[in-house]
Amino acid sequence: MPPADPPPDLIVPDGYTLHSENTSHILLPSDNGAFLNPVQEFNRDLSVACIRVWGEQMDETKKLKWEQERERKAQKAESKAKKQKLDDGKEREVEELATEGSEQVVEAAKPKLEYRPSQFVILEALSATGLRSVRYAKEIPQVKYVIANDLSDLACEAMRRNVELNDLHAKEDITEEGSSTQIRREAKVRVNEGDACALMYNHRTSKNRVDVVDLDPYGTAAPFIDAAVQCVNDGGLLCVTCTDLQVLATTNYPEKCFANYGGLPLKGEYCHESALRLVLHSLATSAARYGRYIEPLASLSIDFYVRLFVRVKTSQAEVKKLVANTASYYVCSGCQSFYEQSLGKVKTSVSAKTGDTNYHYKVNTGPPVSDKCPECNSIFHLAGPMWSGPLHDKNFIGKVLDHVEANSDKYGTSPRMKGMLTVAKEELDSVFFFSPGHLAGTFHCIAPSLHDVTSALLHAGHTVSRSHAVAGSLKTDAPRSAIYSIFRSWIKNNPVKMEKISQTSPSRVLIEKEPAFEANFKHHPGATTKSSAVKLVRYQQNPLPNWGPGSRAVSGTKRKRPADA
Template sequence: MATDSAEPSITIPEGYTLHTENTSRILLPPGNQAFLNPVQEFNRDLSVACIRTWSELINEEKETKWRAGQERRAKKTQTGDGPKNKRIKRDESTATESAAEGALSEKAADNVVLTAEEPSRDAAGPSAPKQKEYRPYKSVILEALSATGLRSIRYAKEIPLAKYVIANDNSPSAVEAMQRNVDINGLAGSEALTKGPSSDSQIAEGSRPRQPKVKVNEGDACALMYNHRAEKDRVDVVDLDPYGTAAPFIDAAVQCVHDGGLLCVTCTDLSVLATVNYPEKCFSNYGGVPVKAEYCHEAALRLVLNTISTSAARYGRYVQPLLSLSIDFYVRLFVRVYSSANEVKKAVSKTSMFYVCSGCQSFYSQPLGRMTEKIHEASGTVNYHFKAHTGPTVPSKCPECNFPLHLSGPMWSGPIHDPAFVTKVLEHLETNEDKYGTSTRMKGMLTVAKEELDTPFYFTPAKVASSFHCTCPSLDEVASALLHAGHQVSRSHACAGSLKTTAARADVHDVFRSWVKTHPVKMDKVSETSPTHCLLSKEPKVEADFTRHPKSVTPSSKVKLVRYQTNPTPHWGPGKKAGSGKRKREGDEE
C-alpha cells in the first residue's frame, strides 16, 4: 500500500538490524532497548484487518445518519418549515418594510433576500438545493505502548481511513527508535514551514506543510489517555499491547475513546489468567478468580472482558465485544465502547460466578443479576426490570461426580464475538489475502470464531473420555449424538478438537454413558471413591444416536485451523522484557 510520499533509502547503522513486516521497515537497536516480538505478526495482521473493518463500519453508520439528516432537511425546505426558508421569509418581510419606508432600493432589498448561501429563484419557484457528498470520516488511533512503533506505522500505512496515529512510550530509547522508524517509512510529515510567523498568502501553492501520519509522544500511557478523556479530545481507537497485563491501563482507555469507538486489548499474562497458580494476583489485576479446567483459556477471555465492562460501567459506558481470541501465549480482544445509562444496567445480567467441579470439570453458572422485560400492549414500550439473582444454583458438591466445587469469577457470561463483524473481517480478508503474512491462520481462526455459540465454555471428547476411563469417540460422533438429541454444537477457536454446546454437562455425560455400553470399561481398575465410579454408576436418561448428523460438518471443520504457527525462531515465545531505556546523565559511568 503506497504512502503519501516516496520512502527514503535506509542506511543501517552498525549494530542495528533491519526488520521488514508487510509494508513497513524498522531498525531494531542493539540490546533489546525497544521490545519487538516477531511472533506477534499474527496479532498485528489481525489488528490491521479489524480496525480497517471497523473504520468502514463506522463510516457506514455515519453516512446513514448523514443521509437521514439530509432527507429531513430537504423535506423541511419543501414544506417551508426549514430554518433557511424561515430566514428568507423574515428577510423578505424586513426588506419589503424597508423598501416601503424608502430606506432601501429595490436592488438592495433583493440583496437582503438572496444571501450568498441561497440559490437564486425564478418564476418557477425555488431551485433545488445544491447536492452535497458525504465526506468519509477518518479516525485517530492511539497506541499507548508503542515500543518500536511497528504497529503504529502499519496502522498509518495500511488503514486508508486513518487520519493519524499517536504512538506513545514512556521509554526514551523506545521513543528514539520510534522516531527513527517513522522517518525511514516516510510518515514524519514536513514541519519546515511551521516555524515563525507566516500567512497563507506567503506560502506558495503546493508547499504547504504535510502533517505527520504518526505522531510520536514520550510520556506515561495513562496520563496521555486521561488527557484525552474530555469528549472533544477523545480518540477513535485505543490499542493496548503491553508486556504482561493491560489491567493498569484499562480505566484510562475506556474513558478516552469516542462513543462507538474501538478498544483493542492484549494480555500476555496467561500464567495468571489461565491457571489457579496465582489466584490472588488474578484478583488484584482483573477482579476475579481464574478457572482450573481445560476451558481455562476461554475463562481468561471472560475475565478480561469483565474487567473492561466494569471499568466502563463506572463512567456510564458499556461494551460490545466484537472479537475475543485466545492465541498462543496471550489473549487479544476487540471491543466497542458506547455511552448509555440504560445499557449499563444490563451488565450485571451478563456477569456470572462459576462453580467448577474438581473431579469431572463440570461447570455451573451463578449469574449476579437478572433482567426481565415487560412490554406495554398499547404503546409497545419495553420496560426493563433488574433484580438480584437467586442462588446458589448447585449443591455443595458436583451433582455428576460428587466431588468438591471450586468458585471462580466474576467474569463476563455474554457473547464474546459479534458474528456480523467477524463476517465483514472475513470478507475483507478474502479480497486482501496477499496483504497479510498470516492470512491462512487468520482465516482459520476467524471462521471458527464466527460459528462459535455464545454459551460459556467448551469441552474436548478426549478429556471427558478420560473421566470415564473409556475409549474416546470421534469429534464427529459426539457432535452428531448431541445434534440428534436436539442440542446445538460448534467448534471453539481456543482449543483444537473442542466442542461448545447448548447441552448441560449432564447431557454430555449421558452421551458418554451410552458410548460405554458398546465400549465397556474395566471396572476392576476403577476406584470406588473416584469421579469415574460415580459417573458410571448412573444410567443415561436417553440413548444416544451416534450416526452422522448432516450438521456435524461445519465450514470451520473444512478450514485449516492453524492453532500454533510455525516456529519463526528457536525458543520462540513471549520474549524477554525490554531494557529500561533510561538516558544516561552526564558524568554517569559506562
C-alpha cells in the same frame, strides 16, 4: 505475503538490524531484541484487519446519519417554503408549489458537498519500536494519524527513527501534486514520550477523544483499562492484549487475578475462554462507571495471550444490563462440569400505552447446584464473576473474514487468520466448551470422534459448534448431564476397564451412572460445517527460539510495573 522491499537507499547503521514486516521496516538496536516480538505478527495482522473493518462500519453509520440529516434539513426547508407561500396569501398555488416550486427550494437547500468518507485517529498507548503504529498508518487507508506512545526514551528514539524510515514523519515545504504552493505535511505517526495513562486521561474529554485505542503491554493491560475506556470516542474501538495467562488462565494466582480483573480464574480445559471473559468483565465494569458499555466484536485466545476487540458506547440503559451479563461459576474439581450463577436477572414487560419494553432488574436466587457435583460427587471451586454474554459479534467477524479472503496476499499470516476467524464466526454464544478427547480421559474410555459426539448432540436436539480457543473442542447448549449421557451410552459399546479405576475416583461415580437417554452416533448431516473442516493452526508456524510472550526491553526508564505473575 513476503514483506515489501526496504527503501533502496537504506544503509543500516552499525549496531542495528533491519526488520521488515508486511509493508513496514524498522531498525532494531542489535543489543535490545526484546523491543520487538516478531511472533506477534499475527496479532498485528489481525488488528489491521479488525480496525479496517470497524472503520468501514463506522463510516457507513456516519454516512447514514449524514444522509438522514440532509434529508431532515431539506424537509424543513420544504415546509418553510410552503408556509411562506401561504403567508403571502397565495393559497391556491400551494399544491403546485409543493410539487414544483418547493422542489427547487429543496434542491437549493441540499448542500452541494458530497459525503466525505470519515477518517479516524488511533492511539497506541504502548508502542515500543512503533512497528504496529507504522503498519496502521500505512495499511489502513482511513487513518488520519496515529499517536504512538511509550514511556521509555530508548523506545521513543527508536520510534522516531522508524517513523522517518517509513516516510511517515512531518515534512516542511512539500509541493502538492499539480501545484507550486509549498505546504507542511503533518506526521502520520506522532510520537509521544510519556506515561500511557497520563496521555489517555488527557484525551478523555469528549472533544479530545480518539477513535481507536490499542493496548499491547507486556503482561497485563489492567493498569491501563480505566483510562482507555474513557478516552475512546462513542462507538470507538478498544483493542486489548493481555499476555499474563499465568494469572488469567491458571489457579496459581487467584488473588492477583481478582486484584487485576475483579474476578477469579478457573481450573479446567476451558480456562482460556474464562481468561477472555475475565478481561471482558474488567473492561465492562470499568466502562460502566462512566455510563459506558462494551460490545465485544472479537475475543480471541491466541498462543500465549488473549486479544480482544470491543466497541465502546455510552448509554445508561445498556449499562444496567451488565448485571444480567455477569456470572460466577461453580466448577467441579472432579469432572469440570460447571454451573452458572448469574449475578442479576432482568425481567421485561411491554408497556400497553407506548409499546416500549421496560426492564426490571432483580437480585438473583441461588445457589444453582448443591454443594457436591451431581455427576461425580466432587467438590466445587468458585470462579468469576466474569462476562457471561457473547464473545464475538458474528456479523463483524464475517466482515473481517470477507476482507481477509479478498486480501489474502496482504497479510503474512492470512491462512491462520482465516482459520481462526472461520471457527470464531460459527462459535455458539454458549459459555465454555468440552473436548471429547479430554472427557474420554475422565471416563477412562477410548475417545469417540468429534464427528460422533457432534452427531449424537444434534440427534438429541442440541446445537453444536467448535471453539476457536482449543482445537478439538465443542461448544453446545446441552447441559453436562446430556453430554455425560452420550459418554455413558458410548461406553456401553466401548467398555471401560473398571478394575483399573480406584474405588474413590470421581470417574467411577461418573461411569457407574446410567445414561438418561440412548445416544445416536449415526452421522448427522449438520455435523459437517465450514469450521469442522478447518484444521486450526493454533500456534505460529516455524516458531522462533525465543517464542513466547517476550520479556521487557531494556527501557531506559527506572519505572517498574508490578510483576506479571
